[in-house]
Amino acid sequence: MDKFEDVDYWKGIVLYGLNQATYKIALGKTILELASQDKEAVEWDHLSKIYLDNYIERLKTNYNPQQSNPSRKTKMERIIDSLNKGLIDFERAVYSVGTEAFNDVVPRFQTIGTDKDIVGEKFYHFDFGKKLYLHDATFQINETSKQELTDELDARWSLLEGAFSLAHGDFKLSNDVRDVYLANSYTRTNITGNIPFLQGYQGNTCFYCGERIGDKDVHVDHVLPRQFIQHDEIWNLVLSHSICNMNKNDALIGKHYFEKLVARNENIMGSNHPWKKKIADALGDNPIKRNKSMLYHYDNAKIVLKNNYWENSPHYNRETDPFFKRLITKLNNR
Ligand SMILES: [Zn+2]
Incomplete structure (x- = not known):
């Protein structure tokens, strides 16, 4: 088998596979940021906060759909909508991210296509809900290729949003309508x-x-x-x-x-x-x-x-x- 560099594996994660949502891209950005902060063992709350910040930043300037199905919104969008509406505070939003938004993306990130064995735990391992531990490969690729990898993540994020927009039609109007319902929303009761x-x-x-x-x-x-x-x-x-x-x-x-x-x-x-x-x-x-x-x-x-x-x-x-x-x-x- 050919010998690949760590950075090749990283690019494989980011560029290949079917993405139904932008979760993976945001986690990629989060991980690079954590590596820049020189954090090896990352508290779950801190991970959640950086991840949330990435989405807030992304949705602030030009809000595009974050997943393919036009009748749904991602957990992250719903958390940020609630935050913007003043239904929850920032601390609560961070908590919701940590408990509700990571179930798929943290365990599945290190996958190329559908194969988990190729990458293994090259970039991190985690104790769900407690800590995420960054590995040497992550610090190394961040050190040598941070800018390139960040640009690639941003480009990939835009590409996905563009593809999702095609399915969503007038996303701005649909968000305005959703906002009206959100303002009068309540959490699920036993029906x-x-x-x-x-x-x-x-x-x-x-x-x-x-x-x-x-x-x-x-x-x-x-x-x-x-x-x-x-x-x-x-x-x-x-x-x-x-x-x-x-x-x-x-x-x-x-x-x-x-x-x-x-x-x-x-x-x-x-x-x-x-x-x-x-x-x-x-x-x-x-x-x-x-x-x-x-x-x-x-x-x-x-x-x-x-x-x-x-x-x-x-x-x-x-x-x-x-x-x-x-x-x-x-x-x-x-
Ligand atoms: Zn029936």
């Missing part, structure tokens, strides 16, 4: 408690395919994806099979499902259940207002989710969907 309530208004059938759901397979799903809507309000929750839930994933649903959700919510409003007040508060106190509010959210979801669209479950047919045949649906949606 399985809503199952009996939802069963009452939906029957024991899956919202997406219309077929019966077995007791062990009931899933509560956010019709407009949680990642976008940022809340667990009842008007946006339905029951589905786990498989239908998975197929839909975090995509934008077809208009017919939107209409079905409107009708389902009117069923709740037509009842005397105390939770109908929650829906009236969130969407409006008459059917026209509620329809308008929901359309507003659906249109916003279109802007953010774009071409990540899911028409419907393969077997779904509105004409035969038992939901629309129920008396309660007919009565409440005249």
